[in-house]
Amino acid sequence: MKTSEIIASDLFSSDLAPTTPKGKYFSVDEIRELFPILHQEVNGSPLVYLDNAATTQKPLAVIEALTAYYELDNANIHRGAHTLAARATEYYEKTRVSVKEFINAPSEEQVIFTKGTTESINLVASTYGREFIGKGDEIIISTMEHHSNIVPWQMLCQATGAVLKVIPITDAGEIIMEEFEKMLSTKTKFVSVVHVSNALGTVNPVKEIIDKAHAVGAKVLVDGAQSTSHLSVDVQSLDCDFLAFSAHKLYGPTGLGVLYGKRDLLEAMPPYQGGGEMIKEVDFAGTTYNDIPFKFEAGTPNIADVIAFQKALEFFQIIGRENIHSHEQELLTYATDKLSTINGFIPVGTAKEKVSVLSFLINGMHPFDVGMMLDAGGIAVRTGHHCTQPLMKRFGIEGTVRASFSVYNTKNEIDTLYQWVSRIAKRKN
Ligand code: C6P
Numbered sequence: 001m002k003t004s005e006i007i008a009s010d011l012f013s014s015d016l017a018p019t020t021p022k023g024k025y026f027s028v029d030e031i032r033e034l035f036p037i038l039h040q041e042v043n044g045s046p047l048v049y050l051d052n053a054a055t056t057q058k059p060l061a062v063i064e065a066l067t068a069y070y071e072l073d074n075a076n077i078h079r080g081a082h083t084l085a086a087r088a089t090e091y092y093e094k095t096r097v098s099v100k101e102f103i104n105a106p107s108e109e110q111v112i113f114t115k116g117t118t119e120s121i122n123l124v125a126s127t128y129g130r131e132f133i134g135k136g137d138e139i140i141i142s143t144m145e146h147h148s149n150i151v152p153w154q155m156l157c158q159a160t161g162a163v164l165k166v167i168p169i170t171d172a173g174e175i176i177m178e179e180f181e182k183m184l185s186t187k188t189k190f191v192s193v194v195h196v197s198n199a200l201g202t203v204n205p206v207k208e209i210i211d212k213a214h215a216v217g218a219k220v221l222v223d224g225a226q227s228t229s230h231l232s233v234d235v236q237s238l239d240c241d242f243l244a245f246s247a248h249k250l251y252g253p254t255g256l257g258v259l260y261g262k263r264d265l266l267e268a269m270p271p272y273q274g275g276g277e278m279i280k281e282v283d284f285a286g287t288t289y290n291d292i293p294f295k296f297e298a299g300t301p302n303i304a305d306v307i308a309f310q311k312a313l314e315f316f317q318i319i320g321r322e323n324i325h326s327h328e329q330e331l332l333t334y335a336t337d338k339l340s341t342i343n344g345f346i347p348v349g350t351a352k353e354k355v356s357v358l359s360f361l362i363n364g365m366h367p368f369d370v371g372m373m374l375d376a377g378g379i380a381v382r383t384g385h386h387c388t389q390p391l392m393k394r395f396g397i398e399g400t401v402r403a404s405f406s407v408y409n410t411k412n413e414i415d416t417l418y419q420w421v422s423r424i425a426k427r428k429n
Pocket of ligand 1: 053054055115116117118119146148149194196197198199223225226246382386387
């Protein structure tokens with residue numbers, strides 16, 4: 001009997017590389033072989049995919065796991081008594097255990113599947129927020145938040161009369177810790193902060209932020225959308241109260257995310273949505289809710305994508321987080337050094353600690369035009385405000401050109417980016 005699990009696992013069993021003390025070593029070319037989408041031409045040139053902060057590409061094992069699930073195992077989970085339902089449930093719950101290990105959560109019950117980082121943050125704002133935050137209480141975020149970590153808190157403030165405070169940043173794009181400390185008081189009930197800025201690449205000192213917030217009794221949510229793919233994120237050593245992230249930035253499928261929470265908080269929070277799966281017993285006189293995590297997973301969940309996400313987590317494990325991080329850091333340094341030699345190149349975000357994102361402007365040119373010209377050469381970058389309009393305002397700009405690197409990118413690709421950016425910049429500088 002074949003199952004989607006066996007079929008997709010086969011894809012990683014190849015002996016591509018020798019085993020080293022750090023784990024298996026793969027060359028970039030071998031890693032690229034695992035990503036079918038990379039091997040194509042765009043506008044007559046080989047694709048250079050540098051939009052990884054928006055979404056990473058998917059290894060073949062993830063794609064095949066999706067198809068194989070629908071070909072072999074498709075069934076609804078947690079309810080049917082038949083074999084397919086049992087199998088689908090087993091694989092779905094197996095991914096939950098893998099996520100638990102990935103972030104070092106104390107238990108898999110503290111791992112809730114959502115649609116993405118956005119939904120995870122909205123869940124906390126709507127449930128924890130509505131239950132435990134009231135008039136005059138203060139919520140702190142930073143200037144460099146993604147709209148997903150601004151708007152849900154604004155909505156909560158509108159509904160409750162709580163007050164939103166914003167930590168300022170330096171010209172380099174770093175949080176000003178002294179200002180943060182000045183904002184903290186017994187009125188501070190919640191701090192929600194991005195671990196790695198999607199627009200600047202800044203790595204924020206989240207451990208320090210968490211410790212300082214806890215000292216005044218506030219709870220902390222870490223937006224890990226951009227950090228979980230580059231850094232080791234250990235929820236127990238960080239001691240964060242909540243962590244939100246998306247599978248699609250981690251080589252996994254779109255439309256799937258994770259919310260981690262501390263057990264006592266998740267248990268105290270009311271449900272997010274009502275429906276099947278989140279109940280223990282329903283009676284017209286009243287309903288009792290299910291235990292965590294199911295209390296927060298109303299309705300039929302995204303079964304196929306959860307099961308396929310397992311393969312993305314295995315990819316991470318096989319390549320090794322350290323190897324991924326060091327390769328990406330090498331690319332970031334190489335790209336920053338090389339593009340900085342171009343006349344008219346203006347970097348945006350020059351924090352001491354950064355990962356994988358190079359945001360820039362070309363003097364005299366609109367970022368959108370630069371992006372269009374790069375696309376003509378097969379180079380995919382993101383241009384615009386990157387869903388961080390208040391951050392762009394802070395820098396007095398409309399947007400940037402953003403190149404973001406991943407484990408499958410090469411120095412040759414950065415050379416191509418350099419050649420195109422040089423050519424474009426020469427027109428105006
Ligand atoms: N940033 C980018 O191109 P979702 O869309 O729910 O998967 O993730 C939202 C989100 C939240 N926080 C941060 C720091 C993010 O970077 C993102 C997504 C993408 O930068 C799309 S706007």
